[in-house]
Amino acid sequence: MADALLTIENLHKRFGDVEVIKGVSLQVPKGDVACIIGPSGSGKSTLIRCVNALVPFEQGSVKVLGIEVNDPKLDKLKLRRHVGMVFQQYNLFPHRTALQNVMMAPMQVLKRPRAEVEAEAHALLKKVRLENKAHAYPGELSGGQQQRVAIARSLAMRPDLMLFDEVTAALDPETVGEVLITIRQLAEEGMTCVLVTHEMNFAREVANEVYFTDRGVIVEHAPPAQFFGNPQDERTKTFLSQVL
Amino acid sequence: MSDLPVFPKLPAALRPRARAGLSFALPRLTIWHGFGLTALLLICASVAQAANPAPLQKSIFATLVQWTPLLLRGFLLNIEISFLSMAMGTILGIALGLGLVAQTKPLRQTSWALTQFFRNAPWLALLFFMIYLLPYHMRIGGLHISLPDWLKAVVGLGLPVMANVAEIVRGGVRSIHPGQWEASESLGFTRNQQLFSIILPQAFKRMLPPWMNLYAILTTNTTLASIVGVNDVVTRAGQVLAAAGNNPGLLAPVYAYVLLLFFIYTYPVAIATRRLERRTKVRI
Numbered sequence: 001m002a003d004a005l006l007t008i009e010n011l012h013k014r015f016g017d018v019e020v021i022k023g024v025s026l027q028v029p030k031g032d033v034a035c036i037i038g039p040s041g042s043g044k045s046t047l048i049r050c051v052n053a054l055v056p057f058e059q060g061s062v063k064v065l066g067i068e069v070n071d072p073k074l075d076k077l078k079l080r081r082h083v084g085m086v087f088q089q090y091n092l093f094p095h096r097t098a099l100q101n102v103m104m105a106p107m108q109v110l111k112r113p114r115a116e117v118e119a120e121a122h123a124l125l126k127k128v129r130l131e132n133k134a135h136a137y138p139g140e141l142s143g144g145q146q147q148r149v150a151i152a153r154s155l156a157m158r159p160d161l162m163l164f165d166e167v168t169a170a171l172d173p174e175t176v177g178e179v180l181i182t183i184r185q186l187a188e189e190g191m192t193c194v195l196v197t198h199e200m201n202f203a204r205e206v207a208n209e210v211y212f213t214d215r216g217v218i219v220e221h222a223p224p225a226q227f228f229g230n231p232q233d234e235r236t237k238t239f240l241s242q243v244l
Numbered sequence: 245m246s247d248l249p250v251f252p253k254l255p256a257a258l259r260p261r262a263r264a265g266l267s268f269a270l271p272r273l274t275i276w277h278g279f280g281l282t283a284l285l286l287i288c289a290s291v292a293q294a295a296n297p298a299p300l301q302k303s304i305f306a307t308l309v310q311w312t313p314l315l316l317r318g319f320l321l322n323i324e325i326s327f328l329s330m331a332m333g334t335i336l337g338i339a340l341g342l343g344l345v346a347q348t349k350p351l352r353q354t355s356w357a358l359t360q361f362f363r364n365a366p367w368l369a370l371l372f373f374m375i376y377l378l379p380y381h382m383r384i385g386g387l388h389i390s391l392p393d394w395l396k397a398v399v400g401l402g403l404p405v406m407a408n409v410a411e412i413v414r415g416g417v418r419s420i421h422p423g424q425w426e427a428s429e430s431l432g433f434t435r436n437q438q439l440f441s442i443i444l445p446q447a448f449k450r451m452l453p454p455w456m457n458l459y460a461i462l463t464t465n466t467t468l469a470s471i472v473g474v475n476d477v478v479t480r481a482g483q484v485l486a487a488a489g490n491n492p493g494l495l496a497p498v499y500a501y502v503l504l505l506f507f508i509y510t511y512p513v514a515i516a517t518r519r520l521e522r523r524t525k526v527r528i
Contacts, residue, residue: 052430080432091427095445105431108441150427157431 005030005192006051006161011060013046020046022216023060028209030160033193035203035224038213039239044196047213048163051194052083065160077109084154085163088170090146092138098125098149099134102156110157117156124152128182144175148182155186162186164195200243204228212236281507285500304497311484311498318480319505322466325398325476329466330459332402337409344414347435355410362407367400368468374400375472394476397469405462412454416447449524456517460510467506477502 004027013021020043028034036044049055051062053069053076062069067079092101102121106112125131128148138146147167154162164183168176180202187193187206197203203210203224210227212220212235220233228244231237302310343355362370378396382389420443428438470478481498488494 054426054430077432077434080430083430085427085430087423087427089421089423091421091423093424093428093442093446104441105433108437109432153431 003030004028005032005065006194007061007063008047008051009061009063011047011050011057011062013043013050013055013057020216021050021057024213024216024218026211026218026221028161028192028194030192031190032208033187033195033206034209034211035207036194036196036211036213037198037200037203037239038211038219042213043216044213045165048085048165048194048196051161051163052080052085054085081110081157082160083163084157084159084161086147086150086154086165086167088166090138090143090150090170092146092150092153094138097135097137098130098141098152101138101149102153105153106156121152121156124155125149127155127185128152129178142175143171144178147171147175147179151179151182151186161192161194164193164197166196166198168197168199198243200228200240212239214239277507277511281500281504285497285504304494307488307494308497308501311487314484315477315480315501315505318475318477319502319509321394321474322463322469322476323509325394325401325466325469325474326459326463328398329402329405330462332398333405333462334409334455336402336406338413340406340410341413341417342439344410345417345439359407359410359414362403363411365404367404367465368471370403371397371400371468371472374403393472394469394474397466397472397474400472401462401466401468405458408458409455412451412458413447415454416451417443419450420446453517453521453524456513456520460513460517463510463513464506477505 006026006028008027009025011021011024012019024043024047026034036047038044046055050057051064051069053074057070060070064079065082067082068074069079092098093104096104099118099121102124103114103117106117106120107114122131122134125134128151130145130148130152133141133145133149138149141149150167151162167183168179171179176199180199183193183195184202184206195203195207205224207224209221210224211218212227212231212233214235220227220231220236222232227236228240231240340355340359343351344359346352346355375393375396378391378399380391382391417439424442424446425438428442433442467476467478470476470482473479481502484498485491485494
């Protein structure tokens with residue numbers, strides 16, 4: 001796949017003596033949604049942190065829109081303008097309102113004019129259905145609302161690729177849905193997404209490709225119908241029988 | 245945490261109403277705590293007098309009133325020294341603290357060494373060091389600058405303050421959840437933008453209580469300046485005793501009076517610190 005937006009080849013990552021990723025390769029074409037599932041500690045979160053250079057890695061290649069991440073001369077700012085990331089713990093800036101959270105990066109990092117950024121920030125909050133919470137502080141919002149502000153904050157950088165790191169894992173069950181609806185909406189608009197998730201139904205409905213990782217390797221990957229309907233590997237079968 | 249003594253609460257009818265603005269309740273202090281301290285002062289005085297029956301020319305109270313302006317002028321110098329060393333220590337300490345969390349290793353190590361040295365040295369030793377190290381006069385170009393002892397004391401006390409402020413800054417920055425660094429980094433913020441727009445504004449609130457606590461400690465430690473010859477309140481207390489004929493009966497009351505001055509000044513700071521601590525704890 002020459003036109004893949006994200007290409008990972010033979011990625012290795014170790015923390016001290018422990019090798020957490022042992023040669024992972026995957027490709028995500030533009031507009032696709034890739035879901036990465038697998039047991040805890042299988043290196044899923046580390047894998048997507050390697051994509052936007054939050055975690056350095058020793059060996060292998062990660063390319064986003066042709067930008068090689070494993071390059072000592074990497075322009076991290078250039079990479080991060082293309083890659084948005086949403087975290088399990090939302091990580092909103094608690095001293096700023098929802099609107100300011102969305103506006104900070106475009107203004108400070110991209111140096112875009114305030115009026116333009118503010119109009120766009122309002123539009124983004126409307127998109128995640130929080131236009132009435134623009135002036136609320138993160139502490140005044142529910143988990144699901146905070147997570148949607150975090151998505152809007154990432155979108156404000158106009159990324160080409162969005163990374164989601166177990167974004168619903170810390171949420172109350174009743175607010176999981178509102179966040180998943182927002183992500184699905186993004187996917188339908190053609191945003192390229194990589195999700196680390198435990199939401200099997202969401203993966204089944206939205207993903208183009210599902211990857212199952214265990215102990216630092218991709219055990220199996222397939223389109224969702226095939227992956228969930230007819231898993232091949234024993235480890236995949238065991239895992240799916242436990243979580244479904 | 246603060247280690248202030250806990251006083252029993254007065255019944256509601258006797259409690260002075262809290263005034264808006266001055267929320268750390270000076271009035272409550274004067275009525276109840278002032279009473280306790282005055283009692284302590286009088287007990288000390290009577291014990292001293294009982295031990296030494298030489299008659300006083302004047303009552304203790306009259307003597308204290310007579311010398312109050314002199315003592316207050318000395319106390320004012322203590323406050324000035326505390327302000328200036330706190331200002332100096334805070335400015336230098338913030339710079340040093342940012343060095344402690346810097347990414348460049350040599351800078352971090354140098355800052356660490358400086359911090360450890362000045363934090364673990366006795367304040368009095370640093371004070372002596374500065375008094376003898378700094379010249380009496382400095383000439384910069386055609387400009388003569390004289391360095392009085394009290395100014396040297398400011399420098400001597402400012403150094404340990406600097407090291408302690410540096411530790412407060414480091415602790416404040418470290419107390420912010422690593423997710424804040426991760427999120428801002430993934431949005432493309434540079435290290436300095438992260439520090440000044442995201443981390444420090446949050447850390448500031450947590451740094452304020454220990455910083456105020458440090459100020460209270462510094463204020464009491466300004467009395468060390470009397471040992472190196474600064475005309476502060478403790479030096480003046482000695483002068484008052486000499487002027488009153490070195491009557492041993494006055495010794496305890498005069499020093500108790502000095503203690504009272506410091507208490508009245510630093511206790512509100514301590515109360516405000518404790519309130520801030522409580523507030524930041526609830527909010528974060």
